[in-house]
Amino acid sequence: MSKVLIVAEHDGTTLNASTAKCVTCAQALSGAEITILVAAANASAVAEQAARLQHVARVVKVENPANEHLLAAVLAPQVAALAGAYSHVFGPSTTFGKDLMPRVAALLGTAQVSDIMAIESATRFRRPIYAGNVITTVEVEADGPIVGTVRTASFEAAPEGGTAAVESADVKVDLPADTRFVSVSEAKSGRPDLQTARRVISGGRALGSAENFNLLYRLADKLGAAVGASRAAVDAGYAPNDLQVGQTGKIIAPDLYIAIGISGAIQHLTGIKDARTIVAINKDAEAPIFEVADYGLVGDLFEVLPELEKLL
Amino acid sequence: MKRILVGIKRVVDYNVRVRVKPDGSGVVTDGVKMSINPFDEIALEEALRIRERGGAEEIVVATIGPPDTQQQLRTALAMGADRALLIEHAAPVEPLDVARVFLKLIEREQPFLVILGKQAIDDDNNQTGQMLAALWNRPQATFASRVELADGKATVTREVDAGLEVLEVDLPAVLTTDLRLNEPRYVKLPEIMKAKKKPLETLPLASLGVEPRQRVKPVRYEPPPQRQKGVMVKSAQELVEALKKKGLVA
Numbered sequence: 001m002s003k004v005l006i007v008a009e010h011d012g013t014t015l016n017a018s019t020a021k022c023v024t025c026a027q028a029l030s031g032a033e034i035t036i037l038v039a040a041a042n043a044s045a046v047a048e049q050a051a052r053l054q055h056v057a058r059v060v061k062v063e064n065p066a067n068e069h070l071l072a073a074v075l076a077p078q079v080a081a082l083a084g085a086y087s088h089v090f091g092p093s094t095t096f097g098k099d100l101m102p103r104v105a106a107l108l109g110t111a112q113v114s115d116i117m118a119i120e121s122a123t124r125f126r127r128p129i130y131a132g133n134v135i136t137t138v139e140v141e142a143d144g145p146i147v148g149t150v151r152t153a154s155f156e157a158a159p160e161g162g163t164a165a166v167e168s169a170d171v172k173v174d175l176p177a178d179t180r181f182v183s184v185s186e187a188k189s190g191r192p193d194l195q196t197a198r199r200v201i202s203g204g205r206a207l208g209s210a211e212n213f214n215l216l217y218r219l220a221d222k223l224g225a226a227v228g229a230s231r232a233a234v235d236a237g238y239a240p241n242d243l244q245v246g247q248t249g250k251i252i253a254p255d256l257y258i259a260i261g262i263s264g265a266i267q268h269l270t271g272i273k274d275a276r277t278i279v280a281i282n283k284d285a286e287a288p289i290f291e292v293a294d295y296g297l298v299g300d301l302f303e304v305l306p307e308l309e310k311l312l
Numbered sequence: 313m314k315r316i317l318v319g320i321k322r323v324v325d326y327n328v329r330v331r332v333k334p335d336g337s338g339v340v341t342d343g344v345k346m347s348i349n350p351f352d353e354i355a356l357e358e359a360l361r362i363r364e365r366g367g368a369e370e371i372v373v374a375t376i377g378p379p380d381t382q383q384q385l386r387t388a389l390a391m392g393a394d395r396a397l398l399i400e401h402a403a404p405v406e407p408l409d410v411a412r413v414f415l416k417l418i419e420r421e422q423p424f425l426v427i428l429g430k431q432a433i434d435d436d437n438n439q440t441g442q443m444l445a446a447l448w449n450r451p452q453a454t455f456a457s458r459v460e461l462a463d464g465k466a467t468v469t470r471e472v473d474a475g476l477e478v479l480e481v482d483l484p485a486v487l488t489t490d491l492r493l494n495e496p497r498y499v500k501l502p503e504i505m506k507a508k509k510k511p512l513e514t515l516p517l518a519s520l521g522v523e524p525r526q527r528v529k530p531v532r533y534e535p536p537p538q539r540q541k542g543v544m545v546k547s548a549q550e551l552v553e554a555l556k557k558k559g560l561v562a
Contacts (some may be wrong), residue, residue: 185475294542
């Protein structure tokens with residue numbers, strides 16, 4: 001039997017959807033007993049949401065004013081202090097989990113399996129390497145808890161409907177004060193979250209300017225879609241970094257992905273492999289994006305976009 | 313001496329399309345172009361810029377690998393690093409052991425800052441910097457897109473899922489680089505010549521008292537499932553009809 005500790009990602013009030021995906025991943029371990037750890041200044045609201053996820057046995061709150069901003073250096077010793085009772089310690093493969101989990105693993109003196117996309121046994125996992133161009137299966141030596149990050153695009157979110165018990169843990173470890181939170185840019189769009197949206201419209205360098213991205217935003221709002229961007233568009237300053245889709249940005253799995261003026265560099269395709277339906281609109285008929293698109297349209301985006309806006 | 317330690321890894325060049333060996337035992341690397349991991353090049357560039365602004369006096373670049381890895385160290389020296397350390401080891405070393413080796417190098421070199429790439433583009437682990445910071449018991453600022461140093465502190469802008477996060481960390485600390493931190497310089501021929509005279513020290517990994525161990529053993533490699541090529545439509549109208557038929561748009 002596996003005892004799994006999942007470190008919840010949240011913003012202080014709302015549980016991030018990546019946590020529910022970790023729950024689904026953990027369920028692939030036979031006889032998994034799943035505990036969610038909510039570290040926060042005030043953990044009650046988030047703990048309540050975690051307790052409603054199906055298949056969760058227990059939610060453990062670790063409350064401390066130092067946990068207000070979920071700094072890896074502050075969280076890691078607390079997670080490590082609780083980890084001993086578990087066979088697996090998982091976090092999402094988001095920037096939160098990628099920052100935190102290796103620090104936990106090192107404190108435990110153990111290795112980490114990054115970006116778990118499938119579980120074959122309690123010690124055997126599949127994960128992408130070389131920007132998703134190779135899939136490797138690894139066997140982990142389990143001489144302590146196995147630490148892993150979960151590739152969220154590979155798993156559906158666990159549904160609600162559970163009633164897990166919520167308890168508090170008192171973790172007595174020294175917490176460092178040499179890392180201080182200064183600020184985080186506010187999400188301002190009001191559009192669906194890129195990582196969990198069912199529909200995503202992304203733009204590439206062919207959009208030509210930040211102003212032209214407004215064409216995309218208008219269409220996205222009509223469709224209730226999130227907006228993404230290629231690395232080239234972000235590098236050119238047309239869109240902010242948090243919209244970047246791809247190996248070094250966000251890896252997403254929407255039902256519908258519409259790529260507009262994106263040629264389809266390997267690192268971008270890595271980020272959209274798990275999309276159910278991919279639509280590509282590009283004026284270059286030879287663009288590699290057409291190789292993976294379910295529907296392709298060769299055309300000038302400045303003509304196609306207004307047409308789509310009218311038709312939808 | 314105000315010193316920055318930069319870690320680099322020799323990886324298959326990012327322009328190479330990697331292929332899985334037919335028997336699934338690994339990835340084809342024979343005769344394939346090898347380069348400095350792009351994120352590590354950004355790490356070195358940042359260190360050089362800090363030195364050029366007067367924020368550091370010496371840049372030491374270190375790597376773990378087979379003797380051939382000297383090539384990448386020479387490139388790093390040509391970019392502008394002052395000294396290079398090759399920790400020689402033929403087999404791959406896992407992130408936890410890389411962190412243990414770098415902790416030994418920190419004890420030896422006493423840097424006020426360690427800069428690493430956020431991940432290597434071969435195994436995509438994204439672990440070493442965080443592990444090193446943990447073992448060193450020092451702050452970490454990962455996925456950095458902007459770094460400012462002043463008064464024994466670093467103010468680091470990080471690329472996170474929510475956007476940009478700013479942290480202030482006391483030095484010494486470990487930074488890991490994201491793509492937009494800087495654009496690495498091109499190496500000019502005279503620098504390549506000059507780099508041949510710069511010190512490059514080789515140490516066997518065993519001499520550092522770290523015994524690497526394989527904890528995550530690869531048992532199989534395979535190409536990812538390919539998506540099927542779909543259909544081409546002629547117009548926006550046809551596209552919208554197709555999407556409506558599949559229930560993807562209302």
